[in-house]
Amino acid sequence: MITNIRKLPTSDEIISAHPLSEAGYATIAKDREEVRAILSGEDDRLLFIVGPCSAWPFVAALEYGQRLAKLAEEVKDDLKLIMRVYIQKPRTTKGWTGPVNQPDPFADPDVEKGAMYARSLMVKLIELGLPIADEAVFTHNARGFIELLSWVAIGARSTEDQEHRIFASAQDCPVGMKNPTSGSIKIGVNSVIAAQRHHTAVFDGYQVETSGNAYAHLVLRGGANGPNYHLDDLFKAQKLLEEQDLENTSLVIDASHENCRVQGDKNPEYQRDVIREVMYNLQKHPDLRRTVKGFMLESFLKTGNQKVEKLTPESIDVHGLSITDPCLGWEATEELIRDAAKLHSKR
Amino acid sequence: MIKNITKLPTADEIIAANPLSEEGLARVQKDRQEVRDILDGKDDRLLFIVGPCSAWPFDAAMEYGRRLAKVAEEVKDDIKVIMRVYIQKPRTTKGWTGPVNQPDPFGKPDMVKGIHYARKLMVNLVEMGLPIADEAVFTHNARGFIELITWLAIGARSTEDQEHRIHASALECPVGLKNPTSGSIRIGVNSVIAAQRPHTAGFDGYQVETTGNKYAHLVLRGGSDGPNYHLDDLYKAQEILESEDLHARAVIVDASHENSRIRGSKNPVHQTDVIREVLHNLRLHTDLQKTVKGFMLESFIKTGNQKAEALTPETIDMDGLSITDPCLGWEETEALIRDVASLYSKIRTA
Numbered sequence: 228m229i230t231n232i233r234k235l236p237t238s239d240e241i242i243s244a245h246p247l248s249e250a251g252y253a254t255i256a257k258d259r260e261e262v263r264a265i266l267s268g269e270d271d272r273l274l275f276i277v278g279p280c281s282a283w284p285f286v287a288a289l290e291y292g293q294r295l296a297k298l299a300e301e302v303k304d305d306l307k308l309i310m311r312v313y314i315q316k317p318r319t320t321k322g323w324t325g326p327v328n329q330p331d332p333f334a335d336p337d338v339e340k341g342a343m344y345a346r347s348l349m350v351k352l353i354e355l356g357l358p359i360a361d362e363a364v365f366t367h368n369a370r371g372f373i374e375l376l377s378w379v380a381i382g383a384r385s386t387e388d389q390e391h392r393i394f395a396s397a398q399d400c401p402v403g404m405k406n407p408t409s410g411s412i413k414i415g416v417n418s419v420i421a422a423q424r425h426h427t428a429v430f431d432g433y434q435v436e437t438s439g440n441a442y443a444h445l446v447l448r449g450g451a452n453g454p455n456y457h458l459d460d461l462f463k464a465q466k467l468l469e470e471q472d473l474e475n476t477s478l479v480i481d482a483s484h485e486n487c488r489v490q491g492d493k494n495p496e497y498q499r500d501v502i503r504e505v506m507y508n509l510q511k512h513p514d515l516r517r518t519v520k521g522f523m524l525e526s527f528l529k530t531g532n533q534k535v536e537k538l539t540p541e542s543i544d545v546h547g548l549s550i551t552d553p554c555l556g557w558e559a560t561e562e563l564i565r566d567a568a569k570l571h572s573k574r
Numbered sequence: 575m576i577k578n579i580t581k582l583p584t585a586d587e588i589i590a591a592n593p594l595s596e597e598g599l600a601r602v603q604k605d606r607q608e609v610r611d612i613l614d615g616k617d618d619r620l621l622f623i624v625g626p627c628s629a630w631p632f633d634a635a636m637e638y639g640r641r642l643a644k645v646a647e648e649v650k651d652d653i654k655v656i657m658r659v660y661i662q663k664p665r666t667t668k669g670w671t672g673p674v675n676q677p678d679p680f681g682k683p684d685m686v687k688g689i690h691y692a693r694k695l696m697v698n699l700v701e702m703g704l705p706i707a708d709e710a711v712f713t714h715n716a717r718g719f720i721e722l723i724t725w726l727a728i729g730a731r732s733t734e735d736q737e738h739r740i741h742a743s744a745l746e747c748p749v750g751l752k753n754p755t756s757g758s759i760r761i762g763v764n765s766v767i768a769a770q771r772p773h774t775a776g777f778d779g780y781q782v783e784t785t786g787n788k789y790a791h792l793v794l795r796g797g798s799d800g801p802n803y804h805l806d807d808l809y810k811a812q813e814i815l816e817s818e819d820l821h822a823r824a825v826i827v828d829a830s831h832e833n834s835r836i837r838g839s840k841n842p843v844h845q846t847d848v849i850r851e852v853l854h855n856l857r858l859h860t861d862l863q864k865t866v867k868g869f870m871l872e873s874f875i876k877t878g879n880q881k882a883e884a885l886t887p888e889t890i891d892m893d894g895l896s897i898t899d900p901c902l903g904w905e906e907t908e909a910l911i912r913d914v915a916s917l918y919s920k921i922r923t924a
Contacts, residue, residue: 228744228746228784228785229744229777229782229783229784229785230782230783230784230785231781231782231783232780232781232782233780233781233782234779234780235776235779235780235781237779317736318736318768319764319767319768321771324774327776328774328775328776329774335774336774336781337781338774338775338776338781339781342776364736364737365736365737365775365776366713366737367714367777367778368776368778368779383734384734384735384736385734385735385736385737387730387731387732387734387735387754387755388731388732388734388735388737388738389664389665389711389712389731389732390711390712390713390732390735390737390738391735391737397575397576399575407734407754407755407756408734408754408756408761409754409755409756409758409798411756411798414755417666420666421665421666424668427671427675427683427685428675428712429582429685429712429714429715430576431714431715432581432582432584432715433579433580433581433582434578434579434580434581434582434683434685434686435576435577435578435579435580436576436577436578437575437576438575438576438577451756451758
């Protein structure tokens, strides 16, 4: 059963409360085109999708965006930076579900406030000149948000789900399909195949045909059996992608999640080692460059994380310390991105 | 991008075209309550969710339903029989996506036709006195169908997905959450936990709270590492379920899918071995009876399957041979259900 039903603002209301400028929309169209060019190999820069695990709190996320926009300009000849602005977190049982549901983690869920929070933050970041990324936890109610994105993820827990695969196949925005939580590269490739193909489906009372998303690609994020960013994983993924009839056979390495687990715990600093190892392999094995097109990194102003359940509005750190997965801090992020740009400039 | 947009009938139009009688609606309520009682242990019968992999063609599915309704009546003291009426099939790349999308596998997708096909078949079967089961491949546009269903599955490919878990948590119908394709029992239990809990979510323009579905339960269907219906798996599932703060802690064993795979291929006849082994274990290990509450079986009129892609409207067998996963044929199904009823009447302890 469902209870406590509250009308939410329509997408038109959400959009008119926080409109994006014409210039902003034009930037998104251009950013998406650049991402497509990188994925297809016409543009030989690397994608770097970086930012906090969840886009909260507002002021710290904006501060992070200001710093990242500056850095993006500095490295733009070698790297295309996209900021993670993740507004929803899937949860097994309990815990904070992200700012769009619960903009105040100490208060009750309030999707109306959360939708306004998320749209406002996204619009401000785009107006700073940053392309942004999000994960599609849900496949409906996307309008007002989806138009703002330059890169969308289908998460590890949804990548096998037909509803999400069909959703991905309908998007104009490049979509990264993660491998499932088991770590299976084969199932991740199946998701890419499904998202690149067209489907007939029901959507909101209509039969529709999706066009297929030619820029759907694989994201390796490790799994229950360990990481999947090592050399033999990359060759395995390349082989599986290239033996399929795909428009696009590229992949992005997620340096976080199960790929940054060391001795049982996620270690945000280890993300640097993941990226450096892969870059080393790209140098040694140039045939991997046609496949590996970039990285994802969980990064915020401060290194680590805090458990919101144990904190109060007084004791919580609101200056850019993650309340979900641990992130790499700003100084280390900046240094890593500069190093990666320099290394990749020798391509 | 989306294109070739066709307006579909509304749920009201779908319902009005093939209405269900008052008695039919009342029977669905009663059947759901019986399933809840079985899951709770108040009713010590076994659930048997049986029927074709996909509910096609119409006449063969109806014929199957007539035969099943008769057996269901015969074994009703020991077994609660529910018929699989699966109208959608998830596909990786290509292939037939089920009668609701493509009621004619040789024609183009036609959902207007498919929706009426599916509603009509479901209504006819419910009026026959059969409770029915389906899988929620999608989480929207459920009205017109969901009210007809006594047991609903969340499939292995969707069981980890938050949208499907929240959908399950909002339903009044008992929902079986499958383990994922990897075979992980732990993740299957996580799905049960998530479905039993309340959630706040955006749904079609509204913020809603789901109440949680107390009768969400686990379905073991095997995985890429092999089957998960053996004694050790059942104890493992029991232990994990009992370590969690849950209402229903029940397991259904899906005898098909990866549990029926022998030497690399799915063998529909092996489903009978799966069920016999589990029953044997329920007899020897009576403490498992509080957990294992039933079975799922893929069964149709004929044993095996045929590949629709390799056939024509002239060569296809329309008399109850599956066009998706291989099924156990009717005679073997009937014999199995009777055997199980007679065996279970002797082994249940309650």
